Amino acid sequence: MPEIRHALSIKRADDFAQWYQAVVSEAQLAEESGVRGCMVIKPWGYGIWERIQRLLDDRIKAKGHENCYFPLLIPLANFEREAEHVEGFAKEMAVVTHHRLIADGKGGLIPDPEAKLEEPLVIRPTSETIIGDAMARWIQSWRDLPLLTNQWANVMRWEMRTRMFLRTSEFLWQEGHTAHETAEQAKAHTMTMLEVYRTCAEEDLALPVIAGEKPENERFPGAVETWSIEAMMQDGKALQAGTSHYLGTNFAKASGIQFQDREGSQQFCHTTSWGVSTRMIGGVIMTHGDDDGLRVPPRIAPWQVVILPMLRDKPEDAELLDYCEGLRATIAGRHALGEPVRVLLDTKPGKAAAKRWDWVRKGAPVIIEVGARDMENGVVSLLRRDALWDVETGKPAFQSPTREVAGQTIGGLLGDIQHALFTEATERRDANIVRDISDMDGLRAFYSGDAQFPGWVEVQWSKPTGAALDKVVEQLKELKLTIRNVPMDGPAADGPCIFTGDPAVERIYVAKAY
């Protein structure tokens, strides 16, 4: 079979990390900004984020949440209060100390010593404490509950080693914060939002995920329970794609979030918080990308169909453009996956072949080229990005439907592509979960074996806590492994704990992780 000449110069199998950077760059998703740890999200990358935002926001609102906006800057006192309550307090944060610049007399600018803030302010690493303050003001009685709040915002955590989308100092996210009358209601809401994340990941981003509870050592500092959705990347590593926390009354006590209950006495609220971020785009890249660039699932593709007329700077171009515009209008009038199809007629200057490969690398789900001969024959040349190559010939697998058929069938085609990407990822994930390892030697052998991209191992454990858990974490750390989560719907344990030999109580996933 002929060799395929892929659109990227580096393949996943060659160097997965380098391949990732190549996709981010070649698919024009993002680039370095020149500001340490902060990226510029380019139109195609930001367009994907806008789609994720729109779909997830609809899901969040459908559960009764309202969006608010809270200040970017948070007083030091809020963190001092938190630092008292929370052991794992993260201190790497951007601190604002001055409110004015002045000339230094040498052509430069410096913070004006006269304009030093009495109390420094911190750029929000999360809005937990400032939203807690607001909740304390807004909630008086049980009638004000549940309070269901969400915010879309930029946050900042000073990171030493950054990687586009996966770990950047500034990132974009949504953070939901809710307050409830009872523990049961707050716990139920924690699970409701975990399910919202699971559905969004699987139905919108075509990312198969495992929903489950994080072990004690992986809990959000101050949380009573932390739940996550975990996705497997093509290099076998896990990516935590979203978390949902039940916080008990811990944060309510720190912020004074109290209410008068139905019997008239003062109670602390039970609160939850949950968030997903631009990190999910990293998950989309490492799940759906291939050696030709990104493949964007149709539901989150800014443009689902791109039409490329093969213009030749000749008078005949006008007729060809008409022909393409007819197709564009037909497609724009169709629906796919419950929404009008997003179709672009790309008439920017440039060679048709170069533009085709640009859209291949960007991962537009369907690319339709139309040349003069296509027009004569009443057809178009259609490429499915998820099935790009004809392996027999080593050439792009163009189909040649009539223009009418291409227009009429586009909705079903996009649905098929969404489904195919999810199925492919699910099958790969399932094929890379190992369940027959029952001792540490086996685990060690598996991860030091021949497999270039070893996947996840499901093991049984006795759920040790405290110092016993620390020992387990330490053992795993030596193998660069972590416990991902305890899957919600896993089968019951039926053997010994892989770490302690005691009877196991549940099954957990261990894996290397981002």
Place this chain on the structure above:
Amino acid sequence: MPEIRHALSIKRADDFAQWYQAVVSEAQLAEESGVRGCMVIKPWGYGIWERIQRLLDDRIKAKGHENCYFPLLIPLANFEREAEHVEGFAKEMAVVTHHRLIADGKGGLIPDPEAKLEEPLVIRPTSETIIGDAMARWIQSWRDLPLLTNQWANVMRWEMRTRMFLRTSEFLWQEGHTAHETAEQAKAHTMTMLEVYRTCAEEDLALPVIAGEKPENERFPGAVETWSIEAMMQDGKALQAGTSHYLGTNFAKASGIQFQDREGSQQFCHTTSWGVSTRMIGGVIMTHGDDDGLRVPPRIAPWQVVILPMLRDKPEDAELLDYCEGLRATIAGRHALGEPVRVLLDTKPGKAAAKRWDWVRKGAPVIIEVGARDMENGVVSLLRRDALWDVETGKPAFQSPTREVAGQTIGGLLGDIQHALFTEATERRDANIVRDISDMDGLRAFYSGDAQFPGWVEVQWSKPTGAALDKVVEQLKELKLTIRNVPMDGPAADGPCIFTGDPAVERIYVAKAY
């Protein structure tokens, strides 16, 4: 006629500034955050912003722009470069100097002296320079032009005196930045975006605005031309609601934004920038608010219709809720102003009357109350927020359509309300523009006269520049007046300049302003 008991304790005529604060608070739009100059935007206020965003974003995208995201933090060097080029450089900015907090040993936290940044970073007051850097990277040839970029973001300018929505240290906005081959194209684009703003203000926010060019002294620093839309508030003052700038090659030269033209030689791009912000919500309040709170134009109302069942904690409630749910479902299936109607069935606990007045103060366009007797008669009690009172009785002007008629006519009703608010504001604005003042004494007399809320004066001027303009500005400043703009479609000048006595060349608006 009986006296009306309004829903706010303070009236516009009593103290406009206090009234404004009362609306912000009583309509639950925003509140102080405890962080100096930063507000918390509450669900109803943020919901209005989300509607403005969605509608304006659609308009911006329809003109071919793509959204991006650029870093929050900007290196000092960018401002040093700008400071060289721009005289009116604003220096009040939040400066980040450290990236870590540590315990001070006394229970508090301080910026870690070990974690001082080599070069301080500034929280963006605007992204002009960092987007300029990106444009310089992205543009090589005329084929890359026009480059049409937009960003939705938070920005920060340290303000000494703040007022909710109108002037806050942190605010939300969109900033568009575009690069073009020629001056003509860039100027045309400046006007295109001014027209987008005018349309958004008038059609979406129901704010009648005057589009025109700002005088030289009011130009954005570094701009060749600055255009604005100006709205008249109910106290007669002007609010600049949006600006569009033609920047010539000034910013392209500062950032090195060059392209190879069609003849193969290197040229600097002609750039534009334009923005609107959460300030527009202040304009909505001061245009459509009344002594009962806010009146939200239907196109930007988060909920256009609120249904309030008069529940009595009795078994009959179930039937009443069914009756209301039937109405809700009917209304949700209708369209108004080109979109599905946004309708809320409000079943939160609380007394019906208290809930009604909450929604009156928030300004939901249509409030529908349904009690047991309404249900028996097959009707509902419907209140138009824009025509709240029956002046004959001094009571709320409830209508009693059948449930079926209420459902069927809702689309037209909301359209009527949108139109009525715009018409009312336009008529008030037009009635408060004075055109018969031709000398400075007249101007002085007008603004020191009996009118509580004097409006705008259209005068003719000779368009002085430089020092002569400074003198005019100084004269106006003594009267607390500013030149708003030169309206685009004003009649030609036909008399002497009010300031210099020379023959006038155009007409301008002068006014007090926010």
